[in-house]
Amino acid sequence: MLGSTRETDKAMTTAKDQRERSSATPGVRLVVAMPALNESATIQDVIRRIPESLPGVDSITVVVVDDGSSDSTADLARQVGAHVISHAYRQGVGAAFQTALRYAISERADLLATLDSDGQFNPEDLAELIEPVASGDADFSTASRFKDPALVPDMPGVKKWGNRQMSRLISRLAGQRFYDVSCGMRCYNREAMLSLNLLGKFTYTQEVFINLAFKHMRIAEIPLKIRGEREFGKSRVANSISRYAINTSKIIWSSYRDFKPWRFFGWISAIVLTPALVIGFFLTWHYFGDVSRPADQIPELVGTYEAENGLKVTVPRYSIKPYQWMVPIAVALGVLSVLLFYAGMFGDMLVRHRIYLEELLVHARDNATGEKATSTGASPLSPGVLKAPTHDASGKRTKFLVFGAPVIEEEDVAEVVDSLRSGWIGTGPKVARFEDNFRQYKGGEAHAIAVNSCTSALHLSILCLDLEPGDEVITSAMTFCATVNAILHAGATPVLADVDPRTMNIDPASVESRITDRTRAILPVHFAGMPCDMDAIEAIAKRHNLRIVEDCAHAVETEFKGRRAGTMGDFGCFSFYATKNVTTAEGGMVLSRNEDDAKRVKRLSLHGLSQDAWKRYSDTGYRHYFVNELGFKCNMTDLQASIGIHQLARVDTNWLSRQHVWDRYQNDLADLPIALPAQPEGDMRHGLHLFPVLIDESRTGVSRDSFLEQLQARQIGAGVHYLSVSEHPFYQSLGWNPSDCPEALRIGRQTLSLPLSAGMDDRDIDDVVAAVRSIISDNA
Ligand SMILES: Cc1ncc(COP(=O)(O)O)c(C=O)c1O
Incomplete structure (x- = not known):
């Protein structure tokens, strides 16, 4: 056998x-x-x-x-x-x-x-x-x-x-x-x-x-x-x-x-050498032999003759004239075979080096997985980066668990270094590759334009709606300020709708109630990665002839009834900020269903210059560019795309790791008097970006802000996503009233996001669960 x-x-x-x-x-x-x-x-x-x-x-x-x-x-x-x-x-x-x-x-x-x-x-x-x-x-x-x-x-x-x-x-x-x-x-x-x-x-x-x-x-x-x-x-x-x-x-x-460079190059060398030898033999034989020599080489004829008209004719002794082309060919083949022979020797050296590296690789892989198995137990997939010690000898957590820590692997680092070494560090081929990969990840039908942030993605997308001053865009009161700022920067008026208390997503009934004759668009935010009710939102948009821009800052992996977030509206805007599921340190992406819109976003992202202006300094020769409209400077660079390419390739592996964290929180915190985030329903995929819990002081005996401080004291980082938009002084200066969106107001005052990152292992999760439990019992 x-x-x-x-x-x-x-x-x-x-x-x-x-x-x-x-x-x-x-x-x-x-x-x-x-x-x-x-x-x-x-x-x-x-x-x-x-x-x-x-x-x-x-x-x-x-x-x-x-x-x-x-x-x-x-x-x-x-x-x-x-x-x-x-x-x-x-x-x-x-x-x-x-x-x-x-x-x-x-x-x-x-x-x-x-x-x-x-x-x-x-x-x-x-x-x-x-x-x-x-x-x-x-x-x-x-x-x-x-x-x-x-x-x-x-x-x-x-x-x-x-x-x-x-x-x-x-x-x-x-x-x-x-x-x-x-x-x-x-x-x-x-x-x-x-x-x-x-x-x-x-x-x-x-x-x-x-x-x-x-x-x-x-x-x-x-x-x-x-x-x-x-x-x-x-x-x-x-x-x-x-x-x-x-x-x-x-x-x-x-x-x-x-594996076998000697044999590989030896054979090619032999194949090349054979015609060289055959030619060499033929020439030698011809040079010294006397058979079938041309007339000018027959010894009896060798010499110098004077013709009747006085002209001198010389017949050389050993002429190989008719075969002269063979000489350089034989020499070239001979040299080539020697070079190939040396290539074999060089290859052999590389093989020895490779064997040495492979030995190191086997040990490194084995050691790395050994460490993981002892420290983490059964997390389905965790990043391969080795970690500094997180606990002291007594098992007490000593290292602060950073909220939303990115998972950066060696391949991300290598790709950035490759870009730095290539000298092409601005917008270039890697941005194009990242855009194409993202487009494919999103089903291959939309157009993808990489930009420097989700804020820019939203801003440029809204500009493409060609809104007039006073035109209204309805968005969620439970979002990051960037969403409403982008609407304001585009010259339109944001109108806040309240959220569904279960999903924390924009409530379609509230959207409907905010529609006026100035409403032009709806901007739903797939909050925390939970898909919005797009059936209802699309129905409203259709009824009132409105455009849709999706804020997918939390929703790279999100799907609603088999449709991928960012492909359902006219535009989908993604964030690759440091804490996001896919990061490029800072960065964003616009998905657009319409090719002309996509071209316009690209143009607006680079001063309004004509297409491919980024290539103007490339080796294809200088190209003139033209400013076609008043644009901005929001392009992504190849350095950022270098990180994104590998982050995106691991997006679903990381999602699986976060799912493990999510499931453990849902299990281990279920009996506590805090509200846990809603689970996605059957045909939805949650992006699992945030794990927001609600701390209701009347049930827990501790306020959200104090809870946050007590988590920090236990070395656990947490976040607040978000205060209801109109709680911020600036928006109140525009006359907005937080009590217009009561659910968002309540959630914003109670919400706290627990750490959720693909880099977390079971011990990190244990620490978070233990910290939450002890704060609740200490304050009971
Ligand atoms: C819902 C939402 N929209 C937009 C943004 C802006 O993203 P960026 O930081 O990439 O501009 C964020 C950032 O956290 C966000 O959470």
């Missing part, structure tokens, strides 16, 4: 041994990971058929890596109990596997099994698949469609042929016989997981083989009966055979080059 046998005592290492080494992890933990892209037809069935228990395994976690699906794959998977990690946009099945791998490593899984979500594999076969790995006989096992001739599935001939050729190629490169190197149903032990170092995003299957075979891992091929084709739709990897062949070859040959 095994593809190769290793002679080291690693053969004795079983998953159980590994578990025993990690005292913090009880039992053998299997993560079953399923890469998925638009698999709504099959995903639930596949998940349901995964066995609840498997021999040699103590716990099973199913995780679906949703590679940017535009259908309901993620929701369906969640409904049947899977963890879902969603890529913000489609990155490829190789990237999805890498996400699954990171998840399994960070969760200290002992085994990782992968299954396609398209129903090709029978999940009940998992027992047979994992057996050699769980028992310690192999480091890696893969289902094999071609090992047993009786089990070869029905598939188009060309696919079968392609699979076989691929297996032959990998077998040849790796020096071991494999029958099926492209199957997605596999199992890895922890050692195999830690040693994988994959670069290919398009696919991963063959690269895994090369990685593991060259690292002398023990590989088992298990013949299994597998459906040869997807049940529904087309394979995204193999739907174009030529594209598949090109992309896969690139991945295979580059990993072969990295």
Whole structure:
């Protein structure tokens, strides 16, 4: 059954041994990971058929890596109990596997099994698949469609042929016989997981083989009966055979080059050297030989002759004139082959360096996850940054828990450094990439324009409504001052509507009651990440012919009945401020349904200059630009976008981490006399940006402000989101009266937001819960 046998005592290492080494992890933990892209037809069935228990395994976690699906794959998977990690946009099945791998490593899984979500594999076969790995006989096992001739599935001939050729190629490169190197149903032990170092995003299957075979891992091929084709739709990897062949070859040959540079460059060098030698031989033979020499080289004719007219003619002794072009070619090929030979040597040096770095990587990964497992317990996903100590030896919290701390990873830092080094630090290609990624995350239909803040996003969007002085925009009384300021800066009049006491979102009935003949737009705020009742708001807008601008500062991930926040109104405005779910330190984004509006926002964000003015100093040559209208200076820079690109790629992973915090607060604080935030209903997705609780002094015996101070004294940071807008003196100077919006007034005086960040671990949550409980009991 095994593809190769290793002679080291690693053969004795079983998953159980590994578990025993990690005292913090009880039992053998299997993560079953399923890469998925638009698999709504099959995903639930596949998940349901995964066995609840498997021999040699103590716990099973199913995780679906949703590679940017535009259908309901993620929701369906969640409904049947899977963890879902969603890529913000489609990155490829190789990237999805890498996400699954990171998840399994960070969760200290002992085994990782992968299954396609398209129903090709029978999940009940998992027992047979994992057996050699769980028992310690192999480091890696893969289902094999071609090992047993009786089990070869029905598939188009060309696919079968392609699979076989691929297996032959990998077998040849790796020096071991494999029958099926492209199957997605596999199992890895922890050692195999830690040693994988994959670069290919398009696919991963063959690269895994090369990685593991060259690292002398023990590989088992298990013949299994597998459906040869997807049940529904087309394979995204193999739907174009030529594209598949090109992309896969690139991945295979580059990993072969990295592992075996001597052989790789040696072969190319030999191929180049051969014609050089042939030409050289031919020339030598021709130079010294006497057969088929042209007349001018026949020795008898050599010499200088004088013709009758006095002209002298010389016949040289060894002329190779007719073949002179061969000389530079032979020399060039010879030089090239020597260079390739040196490339091999240089590559070899890099390989040694790589091996050294990989050793460090394995230790770093193992140590990092070890620390996490002992300190945090079961948070579904936490950032990989190592933290400074937060508690003293007695377990008392010593480090202040910063409210809304951003989660910054090394990749964010590296991307910023890359921009700094590139010298292009203003608005440039990374802003364009961030805009495109954001657009795709939001379903790909709206236009996205990056700006320097949500305040600017709102301001420019409202300007595009072309309002006249005195025109009114109705917005929520429970919002940050930026929302109303943007309306004022755009020359319009804000009108505050009261909020729904349960959701704290703008109350459609209150909106309706504020409509006058000057009303032009509604500006709902998806407060804390909870979607507003967009059905009701759209109905009002339609009835009164009003435009809608959504304030999505809290709502990157928010969805209302399957529609993504920011795509329902005419404009959607997002914030990437430091405490937001996706941060660029400061930054914002406008989504617009209409292309002309999008162009106008872009123009207004850069002085009103003509399109692409930011390229005026690029290497494509200087371009003249023209000022087309009075604009502002609100463009985003590549430095900011560098952070945003990676923040966005992790948006759903971070959301999952916050969901864990949210769920724990909802459970652990449920019995206290404080009001907890409303839970989203069935077909809504909450952005989980804030966790606002209400401190009613008549029930808790302590005022909100005193509660805040007592939390701070216990090293817990909290926020107030928000005082009702008209409580602020400036707005009262405009004649606004807080009691016009009584619910917002009450909430604003009672509300307090507990820390909610993807960077929090279970110990942080325990501290918050304990602090809240002790304040309530101390004041009872
Ligand atoms: C609801 C709301 N709207 C707008 C903004 C303004 O965002 P920015 O700081 O990116 O300008 C914020 C900021 O916190 C906000 O909470």
